[in-house]
Amino acid sequence: MNTIENAKEIISSYKREDGKKLRIMEVCGTHTHEIFRLGIRKLLPESVELISGPGCPVCVTPIGFIDEACMLALEKGAEICTFGDLIRVPGTEMSLAGARSKGAVIKTVYSPLDAVSYAESHRDEQVVFLAVGFETTTPSACLAVEKAKKLGLENFSILGANKTMPNAYKALEGSADAFLYPGHVNAITGTAVCEELVKKGVSGVVTGFTAAELLTALAVTIELSQRGEPFFRNCYPRVVKPEGNPAAIKLMEKVMTPCDSEWRGLGIIPMSGMILRDEYADFDARKKFALPKITGKPNPACRxxxxxxxxxxxxxxxxxxxxxxxxxxxxxxxxxxxxxxxxxxxxxxx
Incomplete structure (x- = not known):
């Protein structure tokens, strides 16, 4: 029997005598989409429930961040460079698409370095890159700031909403029986955090994104959960190493420092964000443009x-x-x- 068929058998045959469901949270948004796309949810027995978590960086970015970006574009005259997903996210009064319709310059880029290149070729304009994301994308934002500093670009800055996952897991403790940890995040951070969480009673399995990897991770989660003890297993060893990516970690530590951070739906999670160190304050858009503290107001109909x-x-x-x-x-x-x-x-x- 091959790996996929073996995993399917373990998943489909799982039952619980107590009538409770095994609740597994796929923290990563890409896991959520791939599990749907691959039809994996159809294989799950009644005794297993998948729930979605806060692993989408755009989704957890607070409304106030969008309001800040709109203020930069409409009131401060900055040209905004951003990933495409953020453009249509609603703010309190408008999205970045709405700001564009009012004359704001909103440009889609594919990496922070694209924004640096744009700033280099438009030195008469103030260019702000909207830096969102977890440990996966934060190193590239740090690299962009490093390059801008090396080039002496006084017209480049970032509006940061970079976040880290460890304290988010702690904030979600009790919301699920086990986590499916995001493989791309653990590829940077390594496995030490997940192993430490086991000592605090938090279980989880790190996995990749193929059908075989996801099915294996679910089967392993089901098998280990039946032991009745907290657990961790790396089911993505071809990418995730215990030490993670030391070079990326070193770069983040050089350019940014931890801070309290607001997560949509979760509120303020202590030391779950990253901001630029004082040595790089000239590239912090909030400081450069003296932005006021903005608290966004969500649509009450949205859950x-x-x-x-x-x-x-x-x-x-x-x-x-x-x-x-x-x-x-x-x-x-x-x-x-x-x-x-x-x-x-x-x-x-x-």
């Missing part, structure tokens, strides 16, 4: 925050698929390609 905490499914939201669609999103979870609402809308409520 994006509950979805990100695993408290409800997207389909439980009254506006899901009706008022809130990918073409007319009310919340970030419907906008992002990694968002849970987007996955449910595209693949159905399985």
């Amino acid at each position: 994006c925050g509950d979805v990100l905490q695993g408290k409800c499914k997207p389909s439980d939201c009254k506006v899901f698929g009706k008022v809130c669609t990918p073409l007319h999103p009310i919340g970030a979870c419907m906008v992002s390609n990694e968002g849970a609402c987007s996955a449910y809308y595209q693949y159905g409520n399985l």
